[in-house]
Amino acid sequence: MKKKNIRNRIKEIINSGTDNPGEKAQEKKLSKKLKENLQLIEDIIGLSDDVVIRKFTLGNKLGIKAALIFIDGLIDKQVINESILKPLLIEEFSAEDTKVLAVNDIVNFIKENTMTINELEVVDNLEEAVQGPLNGDSILMIDGYQQVFILNSKGWKTREISEPQTESIIRGPRDGFVETLRINTALIRRRLKHPALRIKSMNVGKYSKTDVAICYIEGLTNKHLVEEVKERINNIDIDNVLESGFIEQLIEDNHISPFPQILSTERPDRVVANMLEGRIAIVTDGTPFVLVAPVTFSVFLQSPEDYYDRFIIGSFLRVLRFVAIVIALILPSLYISVIAFHPEMIPTQLALAFAGGRAAVPFPSYMEAFMMTGLMELLREASIRLPNPIGPTIGIVGALIIGEAAVSASVVSPFMVIIVATTTIASFAIPDYSAAIALRLVKFPLMILSTIFGLYGLVLGLIALSVHLVSLKSFGIPYMTPMAPSRINDLKDALLRAPLWSMVTRPQYMRTKNKQRFSSKGDDDGNERTR
Amino acid sequence: MKEHGKLTERQFAGIIANTLIGAGNLVLPRTLTAIAGTGAWIAVLIGGFLSLVFMLIIIRLGLRFPEETLMEYGTHITNKWIGKSVGFLFCSYWLVLSSLVIRVFSSMLVSSVMINTPIEVIIIAMLLVVVYFIRHDLQVIGRVNELYFIFIIIPILFGIFLSISEVNPIRLLPLTGGQGFLPLLTAGIGSFFSFLGFEIIVMLIPSITTQKLTYNYSIKGLLSPLVVYMTIVLLAVGIFGVEELQNLTWPTLELIKVTPFPGLILERLEVVFISFWVVAIFTTSGNLLYVSILGFSQVLQIEEHKTLIFPLLPLVFFFAMLPGSIYKVFDMMDIISKVGGLLVCSIPVLYYLISVIWDKKGDERS
Numbered sequence: 057m058k059k060k061n062i063r064n065r066i067k068e069i070i071n072s073g074t075d076n077p078g079e080k081a082q083e084k085k086l087s088k089k090l091k092e093n094l095q096l097i098e099d100i101i102g103l104s105d106d107v108v109i110r111k112f113t114l115g116n117k118l119g120i121k122a123a124l125i126f127i128d129g130l131i132d133k134q135v136i137n138e139s140i141l142k143p144l145l146i147e148e149f150s151a152e153d154t155k156v157l158a159v160n161d162i163v164n165f166i167k168e169n170t171m172t173i174n175e176l177e178v179v180d181n182l183e184e185a186v187q188g189p190l191n192g193d194s195i196l197m198i199d200g201y202q203q204v205f206i207l208n209s210k211g212w213k214t215r216e217i218s219e220p221q222t223e224s225i226i227r228g229p230r231d232g233f234v235e236t237l238r239i240n241t242a243l244i245r246r247r248l249k250h251p252a253l254r255i256k257s258m259n260v261g262k263y264s265k266t267d268v269a270i271c272y273i274e275g276l277t278n279k280h281l282v283e284e285v286k287e288r289i290n291n292i293d294i295d296n297v298l299e300s301g302f303i304e305q306l307i308e309d310n311h312i313s314p315f316p317q318i319l320s321t322e323r324p325d326r327v328v329a330n331m332l333e334g335r336i337a338i339v340t341d342g343t344p345f346v347l348v349a350p351v352t353f354s355v356f357l358q359s360p361e362d363y364y365d366r367f368i369i370g371s372f373l374r375v376l377r378f379v380a381i382v383i384a385l386i387l388p389s390l391y392i393s394v395i396a397f398h399p400e401m402i403p404t405q406l407a408l409a410f411a412g413g414r415a416a417v418p419f420p421s422y423m424e425a426f427m428m429t430g431l432m433e434l435l436r437e438a439s440i441r442l443p444n445p446i447g448p449t450i451g452i453v454g455a456l457i458i459g460e461a462a463v464s465a466s467v468v469s470p471f472m473v474i475i476v477a478t479t480t481i482a483s484f485a486i487p488d489y490s491a492a493i494a495l496r497l498v499k500f501p502l503m504i505l506s507t508i509f510g511l512y513g514l515v516l517g518l519i520a521l522s523v524h525l526v527s528l529k530s531f532g533i534p535y536m537t538p539m540a541p542s543r544i545n546d547l548k549d550a551l552l553r554a555p556l557w558s559m560v561t562r563p564q565y566m567r568t569k570n571k572q573r574f575s576s577k578g579d580d581d582g583n584e585r586t587r
Numbered sequence: 588m589k590e591h592g593k594l595t596e597r598q599f600a601g602i603i604a605n606t607l608i609g610a611g612n613l614v615l616p617r618t619l620t621a622i623a624g625t626g627a628w629i630a631v632l633i634g635g636f637l638s639l640v641f642m643l644i645i646i647r648l649g650l651r652f653p654e655e656t657l658m659e660y661g662t663h664i665t666n667k668w669i670g671k672s673v674g675f676l677f678c679s680y681w682l683v684l685s686s687l688v689i690r691v692f693s694s695m696l697v698s699s700v701m702i703n704t705p706i707e708v709i710i711i712a713m714l715l716v717v718v719y720f721i722r723h724d725l726q727v728i729g730r731v732n733e734l735y736f737i738f739i740i741i742p743i744l745f746g747i748f749l750s751i752s753e754v755n756p757i758r759l760l761p762l763t764g765g766q767g768f769l770p771l772l773t774a775g776i777g778s779f780f781s782f783l784g785f786e787i788i789v790m791l792i793p794s795i796t797t798q799k800l801t802y803n804y805s806i807k808g809l810l811s812p813l814v815v816y817m818t819i820v821l822l823a824v825g826i827f828g829v830e831e832l833q834n835l836t837w838p839t840l841e842l843i844k845v846t847p848f849p850g851l852i853l854e855r856l857e858v859v860f861i862s863f864w865v866v867a868i869f870t871t872s873g874n875l876l877y878v879s880i881l882g883f884s885q886v887l888q889i890e891e892h893k894t895l896i897f898p899l900l901p902l903v904f905f906f907a908m909l910p911g912s913i914y915k916v917f918d919m920m921d922i923i924s925k926v927g928g929l930l931v932c933s934i935p936v937l938y939y940l941i942s943v944i945w946d947k948k949g950d951e952r953s
Contacts, residue, residue: 394853397700397701398855398858400854400855400858401853401855401856401858402853402854403852403853403854509701509704509712510700510701511700511858511859511861511862512701512709512862512865514862515863515865515866516716516865516869519716519720519865519866519869520719520720522734523720523723523727523731524719526727526730526734527723527727534726534730536730536734539734540730540731540733540734541598541729541730541733542597542733542734
């Protein structure tokens, strides 16, 4: 007997330790008495200093107690003062001739005639009532009335819309996403003034309760895709979503690949262009990075600017980026394998120059290459972390002083510096940061392989890499489309950028419901196209 | 039946082409000119025609059983044990061929570029990449082949284009070889063996998305290796002449060596050529090993073909290392392609006749 008691006691203690205020809300119910309700809310939210409970009385004669609860900092003070408190305290209830009303009538009166608030909701669920102030709303509770008003009084400081830092372009819109979900969805809607745009909100994160909005175009986006995205986001079970990266990592197809399978961008124009190709945008509250899925590898080589310039220039830039990828990926490995394994490939004049440069260097070529590329990565990482004013200094220290000094101290050959510099510049020319960082990373295994096997190893490494890329999928769409599986019709927007008038169809691999972007005769509804 | 993913017709053609372009054409000019002299290119045509005929027979047979591979319909046409043993023979032949392809290439690599590297290391490195490749399902295999077709064909065309200037047309005469028809036919049958590999389609036909187009695209898939083989033979004869070719172990490699590459930063591009050839060898042996392991898994009724990869891997390495010298490699290659030739010429024809006479047909595709 005693043992059992002790055990129960221990169980109780353990359970009380894991007591979760959120769970309490599910058990208990709102009562009619204001005092009890306030006590409940206090129990659940706790008496944090930023929680404001403003108690007041409705009307001189009526003398009904009421309370307004909100969290300081999440609300717009003007809304609280002018649109909620003022009508309640002065304009409607202080008048001497206010009829004596029953409580239920008062509630109706408040709802219909009093509040100058754009969004108002009446709930009788304690959980929702508690969530209200946490979301930035304020809740109004009235004595003798079980239900609770949730009043939209959101208003917190947000960052101004500014130019995206990571995706700069010469020509194109300068506005970028900010940290607030609503502003971001508004930026999308401002560019898509079509009634078919759908924005569906979800809530992810047990503690963070982050709002996530899925944006797509009804009647264009593939329905199964929308369902799949919704299901994957619904299946997320995590306590905390601080950035869209959390969502990205939890819904992507292959978790161990270094390559991004979902695009993250700060540019509304890019998101809209992708949505019109049948992709889905996932906006996460609290971050300016909006996810776009599903994507193929070629999307990471596109910059919005390709479409704003003339198509010849756009195509030239595309080709340039392909060259940049090849250089960023294989140049150091090529250097290692040619110098260490196949010196016969270098023409005599160049070989002499190489030999002259390397004559005083005590290290083998691969050591040189690893040292310099490693140093370059360090420099890059350091320059990102440094505060802005001294950021450029690291460039001068790194590139000029270390490069120059290393060469004159015969630690590396001048050619190695050229190779590393070219590789680094090429990797900067890749428009997407996460794709560029993946390619930078893959460069190292390739260097190791060419250290061991020369060109043979490099080619084997590239084969393995391409098999990996080909086997990847993003929401069921093969990553290397339209190259493999080949879709010749879609190549016009992958390797090159065809003229706008020639891109009549949306990408076929997206299996959109509405396939034509436009037609020379008329639109889908058969209307004449006006020029 | 387990769904192995679907192949588009273009991928199907790519698999045929990539499987054929591989180790065979490294030595083809020498072996063919030894018999047919300057008429070697006609021999290639004859070989191509022969393989076309057998390929069409295989497709006709395969389309009678649109949902099944050779391993499966074999048991329906004959009985369980005969069907399974025939399937087993095919798979073993592909496995040995695949390992020999790797061996031939590694031998060339060791003798020409990586003189100090032990051949075992080169073979193992290649095998590891092949294993990574064949762990995926048929969809990925098809896509990779589709992508690599371009990487294989463009360097070849580029090399051909540059080496044309070195051809001395007199060496090509007489165009028919001048020894009558018999040596041409013998050499033709010899070149048929270098077209072997197309028979892997017995495993692929049930997975093609639009089976109507199988004939069409299989011919397209066969045509590009045929053109490549013929051009390489013509170029080799035109540049070296028949007599000199007999002294070259790797005539195709020598062909690249004498080709001038003007205006490039690097010289002696045979290393680059070999690097591209790695891709060709990789697809050949990868495809062969994939169908071999897929076939074994169907014969042994194992759900996932992946499970068989690691048990069979030592065997592949063993067969690749079995021949001691390069001449032994060529001998063994000879024997194994004769076995393969026999299988390809007899089994599909027999199966087809039996299935027509006894009127056996597979289920229609739903």
